Amino acid sequence: MIPWQLGMQGNAAMYSNAHVWMQTFDCCGAAAEALHRDFLRRLLGVRMSTANHMVLAELGRLPLQVHFWQQILRYHHRTIALDNVRLVKLAMVDGFALHQTAVKDSWQHYLGDFLHGHLGQQQLFHNFDVASVIERAKHQHAFEYFADVQHSSLMLYRTMQPEYKSAEYLSVVKCASNRRLISRFRTGCHGLRVDTGRWADGVHLDRTDRLCLVCKSLDCVEDEQHFVFDCPAYSHIRSQHLDLLQHCCTIADFMILCEPNACAGFLWECFACRKQILSV
Numbered sequence: 142m143i144p145w146q147l148g149m150q151g152n153a154a155m156y157s158n159a160h161v162w163m164q165t166f167d168c169c170g171a172a173a174e175a176l177h178r179d180f181l182r183r184l185l186g187v188r189m190s191t192a193n194h195m196v197l198a199e200l201g202r203l204p205l206q207v208h209f210w211q212q213i214l215r216y217h218h219r220t221i222a223l224d225n226v227r228l229v230k231l232a233m234v235d236g237f238a239l240h241q242t243a244v245k246d247s248w249q250h251y252l253g254d255f256l257h258g259h260l261g262q263q264q265l266f267h268n269f270d271v272a273s274v275i276e277r278a279k280h281q282h283a284f285e286y287f288a289d290v291q292h293s294s295l296m297l298y299r300t301m302q303p304e305y306k307s308a309e310y311l312s313v314v315k316c317a318s319n320r321r322l323i324s325r326f327r328t329g330c331h332g333l334r335v336d337t338g339r340w341a342d343g344v345h346l347d348r349t350d351r352l353c354l355v356c357k358s359l360d361c362v363e364d365e366q367h368f369v370f371d372c373p374a375y376s377h378i379r380s381q382h383l384d385l386l387q388h389c390c391t392i393a394d395f396m397i398l399c400e401p402n403a404c405a406g407f408l409w410e411c412f413a414c415r416k417q418i419l420s421v
């Protein structure tokens with residue numbers, strides 16, 4: 142079993158009985174989301190500061206909240222199907238009535254807002270289609286991933302991950318260290334100067350000042366494109382991987398068109414060469 146399949150089982154445990162602890166949604170839900178994302182970061186081997194959208198999209202995962210809602214909506218449906226004299230049903234009806242008059246920070250309040258947002262009208266106590274509501278929530282999350290313009294690191298990443306699904310290399314590359322190398326490279330946690338120039342030595346360099354120290358360029362930023370295709374320091378490595386690189390000219394091509402194990406081998410060689418040059 143591969144690690145993220147284990148993660149799926151962990152997910153089921155985390156959102157079990159969500160309809161019970163949903164009453165403390167703000168604290169429990171947020172903490173569970175953070176735990177979930179940190180777990181995924183450790184699976185991928187990326188930095189703990191890697192953007193949330195990137196971590197979830199790399200594995201094709203959704204926020205736990207979507208699964209919480211699914212549990213809660215099913216609970217809602219099971220409860221409204223009960224006889225009107227059943228205590229649990231009476232308690233839920235009273236809970237919603239109370240929410241409308243006084244309690245604004247309750248799970249009933251969140252449920253009302255959620256249904257209003259996804260169905261366009263209040264659907265409490267109606268037998269709506271849970272699957273279609275959850276499907277809308279999934280599409281909404283994917284839409285937010287593609288529309289996020291707050292994180293500049295997502296601009297390049299989205300060219301490598303144009304669809305919201307688990308990245309192919311995760312199932313193709315069996316070697317864990319090779320998989321982590323690709324994960325770090327795709328998510329920008331690779332240690333090139335375009336990455337380290339943001340925070341190394343406590344100094345934030347403008348992007349245009351994060352120049353390549355390997356070829357000592359006076360005007361080339363050491364970014365992914367320069368590293369894979371342009372830096373003259375790795376020309377001898379590229380010449381040994383012509384089959385890999387001949388059909389691509391962008392990082393997106395490199396990650397989408399090239400065989401992932403071969404990509405990992407090429408990256409290892411370049412990073413080893415880089416380390417050797419910079420250590421002299």
Ligand SMILES: [Zn+2]
Binds near residue numbers: 354355373374
């Ligand atoms: Zn260079």
